[in-house]
Amino acid sequence: MKKILSCVMALSIAVCAAMSASAAATPTEVTSAGNATQKITFNNGNAAYSVTIPADVTLANISASQSAGEINAEVTALDHGATLKVTVTSQNNFNLFCAAESGQHKIGYKLKADSEEITQGGEVISTTETLSAPKALTIDEFKPDATLCAGDYADILTFAVSAD
16 A cells, blocks of 8 residues: 555534524534634524534544544523434545545545444434533544555535524
């Protein structure tokens, strides 16, 4: 296998929120802790919650499971009967593509939350409770193509938040 200089997975966030009321909820605050995390806070009507995700992740190698940080939902109030859900989609269907080769070489991977595999559009967190629900994210079970290019490999994960 060719030498891999580095694998970089950039996690970016897109937040979508829908409330049980007819108007869509918008974040009341978005904060960053350097490059480590993004925290999105909602305080609309009877609902008050925030979701913290990793801002970006750099993988050291592809030979072992790698920590991708932690995702956390802090729920202080939800509308009656509402469920807070955090889902994730991968731009490249859970594949890291080589930036230097215009997507010709890839490394498949699995994203897990507390050891449970998350599939495309899958739920990372789903709760009706008022709680703090941290989950450890890991990236593992790498499946590289037979030939790889040297360089950076990347994917973009989009986390969506809804409460309805």
